Amino acid sequence: MPDLIRLLSPRSVAVVGATDREGTYAHTTLLNLARAGFDGRVIGVHPTRPSAAGVPCVPTLAAAGRVDAVVIATPADTVADYVAEAAGMGCGGAIVYAAGFAEAGRPDLQEALTVAAGDMPVIGPNGNGLVSVPARAPLWGDAVTLPERAGGVALISDSGNIGVVGMAHRLGEGLHTVVSAGNAAVIDTPTLLGEVALLDGVRAVALYVEGDGDGAAWCEALARCAERDVRVVVLKAGRSARGAAVGAAHTAALVGDQAVFAAMIAEAGGVMVSQPLELLETARALALVRRDPRGAAFLTCSGGDAAIAADLADDLGVLLADLATTTEERLRELLPPAATVANPLDHTALVWADTEAIAALAEAVGRDPAVGHLVYVQDEPPGLPPGPLEEWRATRAGGVLGGERAGMDTLVVATTPGQAAPGAVAGLDNALRALRVLQSPAVDPERLRAIAAAVASDHRPRALDEATAKSLMAAYGVSVPEGRIASAVDDAVSAARDLGYPVVLKVVAVDVIHKSDIGGVVVGIESDEDMTRAAGRILGLAPGARVLVEAQAAPGLEMIVAARRDGVVPTLTVGLGGVWTEAFADVACVPLPASPARVRSALEGLRAWALLAGARGGAAYDVEGLCRAAGRIGDLLLAEGLTLVEVNPLIVNESGCVAVDAVVTE
Structure with a gap:
């Protein structure tokens, strides 16, 4: 990956196109730098102006010297020349505001920019720039005021406006770095992610993404995040057909299979969200709290909030701590008589504004060995007069102080966005999404690099007939029915006798993928007479057709196992198969x-898991065999350079599993 440190943390800036004309990106950038207190060198570039916005100007970029960041605020057709000049001077990188490139039907201008950049990083075009709070460097086309202190959240956005929203949301509180990727002509979003993860102080990254990008690059960037335990939250456009079309028009991004992208993010321990508020607040929560597998404990002054927190935790899969008997006894000593000891804990209004009383409760809960995260839930109504405001703050301070005494950070959460106090997370659901991640083990970066290697492996699209496909699967240890190929009716009858009735008959022709759609599958053939009729009909379905005669598999639960390469990374899909595949859509993507262990983990999240495990006294199926077979099907795809291996159904019963029907594309 290229080194973006100079560009992301600049100490010298040149603004090309500097002007005093208010409302322009160049003028606004200069004002932003002054307002933020940027103490590095700032120089304007303009052929005739001596100064702009109080900043001295030079007539050429060459006269500005070798700077860390070149902000190019000129029309699209001038950009490539300035980029080439900056690269030749050894500048740290460039930011391009202008639109009018690939997204506007001018891929030639975008290609010229890319070529001009060479090895120099460029952010944009068609973006809002970048903001570094630690460097006090808002290289940003819209007016922005930086928070006083840098937080732990980096925001990377394919949309300029999502970046603007992020900077405006709660006045940028909690943000460390913001990058508007725009068209990502030179530096794409995965590369930005990998570089931002290396910045000191970044603990979480919020991503707004419109295109899939390069799966190998994504996995390498996510591996970098995993190495530093930088948590990732993603808002992905294009979940609907209309959303995909809008995203493509916006930044010329290519949008692929959303389930595959989501599976990649989940494998990296990331969180997928659907709204900007969720993106920003979930990232805020992830940046505030340490990773711990133990349960969460909630304190609040509201029975309603306590009940809602318990329900949401259950919905989102967050473990709540079971408090020890000694902790419960201590809480009974501290709580008012009207309070009930529970987790979540409503300490009641009887200790309202009593900082020490609430701190003692929070400390007792935080010291419980089963508690890994302490959460204090409180909404602070806006516009409170000074007296009540101090009471609200004193109450909340007790929860924070008690956590400190217990040796842990208290996560303060408001249930509604408009009532979050400074430093608090807005939305219980956002906090709980973060806690679910933080209760999970850290991700192994080598797992992500293995996925990246799988993306890069060779593959060649070509369909194989079912008999050849099954022969290949058998070589990889996947059980298939015993079968024979026949080109004539008599041969089919002979094969059926050898195998023993009942048998299954299928058409074999390279161009026929969906055999059932043309009547090319007959099951339950019991006699020579039935075989003669069926084979005669099927052999006439396609020119040069042959038939596959197979022993009929024993009954069981029908599953689908499909390994494929049609998304951002190669994936394995497992779930209910046969006629249930589309009816229930109960599948997982890995x-x-x-x-096999990873396949089992995916299966355990399905509704079908109860069936596989033997629900209501039923016999348990051969889950271990199913997991081994699924893993081998994935191995087959990667090792043989295939595009698709789909088994539907793979029948699993108490004694084993067998791949009954298969489609393989080489």
Whole structure:
């Protein structure tokens, strides 16, 4: 990956196109730098102006010297020349505001920019720039005021406006770095992610993404995040057909299979969200709290908030701590008689504004060995007069102080966005999404690099007939029915006798993928007479057709296992198969390679898991065999350079599993 440190943390800036004309990106950038207190060198570039916005100007970029960041605020057709000049001078990088490139039907201008950049990083075009709070460097086209202190959240956005929203939301509180990627002509979003993860102080990254990008690059960037335990939250456009079309028009991004992208992010321990508020607040929560597998404990002054927190925790899969008997006894000593000891804990209004009383409660809960995260829930109504405001703050301070005494950070959460106090997370759901991640083990970066290697492996699209496909699967240890190929009716009858009735008959022709759609599958053939009729009909379905005669598989639960390469990373899809595949859509998607243990973890999240495990006294199916077979199907795809291996159904019963029907594209 290129080194973006100079550009992301600049100490010298040149603004090309500097002007005093208010409302322009160049003028606004200069004002932003002054307002933020940027103490590095700032120089304007303009052929005739001696100064702009109080900043001295030079007539050429060459006269500005070798700077860390070149902000180019000139029309699209001038950009490539300035980029080439900056690269030749050894500048740290460039920011391009202008639109009018690939997104506007001018891929030639975008290609010229890319070529001109060479090895120099460029952010944009068609973006708002970048903001570094630690460097006090808002290289940003819209007016912005920086928070006083840098937080732990970096925001990377394919949309300029999402970046603007992020900077405006709560006045940028909690932000560390903001980058508007725009068209990402030179530096794409995965590269930005990998570089931002290296910045000191970044603990979480919020991503707004419109295109899939390069899966290998994504996985390498996510591996960098995993190495530093930088948490990732993603808002992905294009979940609907209309959203995909808008995103493509916006930044000329290519949008692929959303389930595959989501599976990649989940494999990296990331969180997928659907709204900007969720993106920003979930990232805020992730940046504030340490990773700990133990349960969460909630304190509040509201029975309603306590009940809602318990329900949401259950909905989102967050573990709540079971408090020890000694902790419960201590809480009974501290709580008013009207209070009930529970988790979540409503300490009641009887200790309202009593900082020490609430701190003692929070400390007692925080010291419980089963508690890994302490959460204090409180909404602070806006516009409170000074007296009540101090009471609200004193109450909340007790929760924070008690956590400090217990040796942990208290996560303060408001249930509604408009009533979050400074430093608090807005939205219980956002906090709980973060806690679910933080209760999980850290992700192994080598797992992500293995996925990246799988993306880069060779593949060649070509369909194989079912008999050849099954022969290949058998070589990888996947059980298939015993079968014979026949080109004539008599041969089919002979094969059926050898195998023993009942048998299944299928058409074999390279151009026929969906055999059932043309009547090319007959099951339950019991006699020579039935075989003669069926084979005669099927052999006439396609020129040069043959038939596959197979022993009929024992009954069981029908599953689908499909390994494929049609998304941002290769994936394995497992779930209910046969006629239930589309009816229930009960499937899980796992990036490849996938071990049997990883397949089992995916299966455990399905509704079908109860069936596989033997619900209501039923016999348990051979889950271990299913997981091994699924993993081997994934291995087959990667090792043989295939595009698709789909088994539907793979029948699993108490004694094993067998791949009954298969489609393989080489």
